[in-house]
Amino acid sequence: MNGRFSKMQGLGNDFVVIDARDAPLAMTTARARAIADRHSGIGCDQLILIEPSDVADVRMRIFNADGGEVEACGNATRCVPLFLGRDVRIETAGGLLEARLTDGGATVDMGQPRFDWDAIPLAYAMDTRDMPVGWDHLDHPAAVNVGNPHVVFFQPGMTMDDAARIGPVIETDPLFPARVNVNFAEVERADRIRLIVWERGVGLTRACGTGACATAVAAIRRGLARGPVTIVLPGGDLVIDWSPGASIRMSGPAAHVFDGTADWTRF
């Protein structure tokens, strides 16, 4: 079955985007993982399936490189209005999102963050007593759900190597029954935070939009920052605005790379 796809990216977080509104494409963990494979497949951090929706303009389904379907992907959400050529309301497993085209990218209303331990989810309410072994040397983190689960460590001086070593240990800790995206943040100023993310189901990425949202919200809540905050990621900058009680607004670039065709029966 021959199908078209678009390769897109937001700050180097890259996606295979498939428009399945007219021709449904059955997606399995194995097929998503095979398409995402950078050696034997097309290659991407996340696979994005655009489907019809009864409650919004489109439904966006998100599959990590490990094949797991997840609730949110900020950088891909900025790619959808570019892919469709217009502002768009998007149904996701993490909630209803509004994405508006801007010059060179998009602004997205990412909805309100959630902090209840069972919404993250956490297996139990986390406090300093509960710091699991292996990362109890780190400062006590913040946990935020922005459609998907994030844990944020405000840990100055963390390197990509540190994140690559500690990230998978935290991602798979039993404290996180749905696993977790792991954020290592360094507050440079009240309006500028440097961020490295170990993404659930992917690993280190050049940028994580929901990680930027979770980190900005956690910093503002702790009084370390105030919106709008520039989040400096390895792939570039995102601007996140939020204040308690409001929804999160994320602004940043999105780009189309190339179009291709594939025989989906081969995956």
Ligand SMILES: N[C@H](CCC[C@H](N)C(=O)O)C(=O)O
């Ligand atoms: N790895 C994330 C999904 C993609 C997040 C990231 N690519 C973004 O831009 O938000 C998760 O498992 O929840």
